[in-house]
Amino acid sequence: MFDSDTASDDSIAILYAHKKFRVEAVTIVSGNVSFEHQVRNALFTLEYFGFDTPVYLGSKRPILGLWKTAEEVHGTNGLGGWKYPDPKRKPERGFAPDILVDLSRRYEGELEILAVSPLTNIALAYLKDPGIVERISKVWIMGGAFYQGNTTMSAEFNFWVDPEAAKIVLSAGFDITIVPWEVAVDAATIKDDEWTYILERGTQADKFFIQANKVSREYSKSKGGGGCVQPDSLTVAIANDRRLVLESGMWYADVETCSTARGTMLVDFYSNTGKAPNVEIVRKADRSTFMKTLIEDVLA
Numbered sequence: 001m002f003d004s005d006t007a008s009d010d011s012i013a014i015l016y017a018h019k020k021f022r023v024e025a026v027t028i029v030s031g032n033v034s035f036e037h038q039v040r041n042a043l044f045t046l047e048y049f050g051f052d053t054p055v056y057l058g059s060k061r062p063i064l065g066l067w068k069t070a071e072e073v074h075g076t077n078g079l080g081g082w083k084y085p086d087p088k089r090k091p092e093r094g095f096a097p098d099i100l101v102d103l104s105r106r107y108e109g110e111l112e113i114l115a116v117s118p119l120t121n122i123a124l125a126y127l128k129d130p131g132i133v134e135r136i137s138k139v140w141i142m143g144g145a146f147y148q149g150n151t152t153m154s155a156e157f158n159f160w161v162d163p164e165a166a167k168i169v170l171s172a173g174f175d176i177t178i179v180p181w182e183v184a185v186d187a188a189t190i191k192d193d194e195w196t197y198i199l200e201r202g203t204q205a206d207k208f209f210i211q212a213n214k215v216s217r218e219y220s221k222s223k224g225g226g227g228c229v230q231p232d233s234l235t236v237a238i239a240n241d242r243r244l245v246l247e248s249g250m251w252y253a254d255v256e257t258c259s260t261a262r263g264t265m266l267v268d269f270y271s272n273t274g275k276a277p278n279v280e281i282v283r284k285a286d287r288s289t290f291m292k293t294l295i296e297d298v299l300a
């Protein structure tokens, strides 16, 4: 199951996931841009690449807090302002957290969640039926930052949008692997030569990639980055091939919900709390293998 606040990097991760997994559902949650744009982006992305995976609408807001969308990062509509045609398909009936509970029963012990988004839908599914923890085999999360917040001084966007949901999911007992922001910056930034290669090669997927990520690239560069970052695809890539994890550990992690540090991932590296580890956190990923797979396999 692919849970997404569908914008620039999510759309490429949708393609990546469909090339490597059997995707049962794409579910939408509030996050990057307006909910309506995210739904349209998901439907268009699936149509563009010829996938008929059902799309379900999830929570249109975080559980408790207010958040701001990030059009400055992803473009006015989330796909770089690309004026693409209206998708023909509509979302299916059914609320994403309910669908997640249903799928966890149908594919008990087999279903994995690719959560490249705020964790609202997953938290709501868990609150409805805590039994999903035992039925879902794995939750892959793109979220959190060790120290280099991309939204506030210390918080990464997905955890910042819904810190309460992140706190609920991290403490629920799922088998979780987290891919934090810094790991993605290190391993999943599309550098100039890679961008130019994709631009000049010009496959159908390349054209999509450029349109969807051009605003993200400009934004990243305006902040001193090397290019657009693809954290969602990196998370899918790691879920598909664990050998991409060069360094990781099991730690107790929590999420701060108050004041200026709201949404910050807290990691107990030295077991200061005495609490048992609840997540695996990736610290370093294999950039060259990821890029090779993304560019020469997924986009080719």
Ligand code: CA
Pocket: 004, 005, 006, 007, 009, 010, 116, 117, 232
């Ligand atoms: Ca995302």
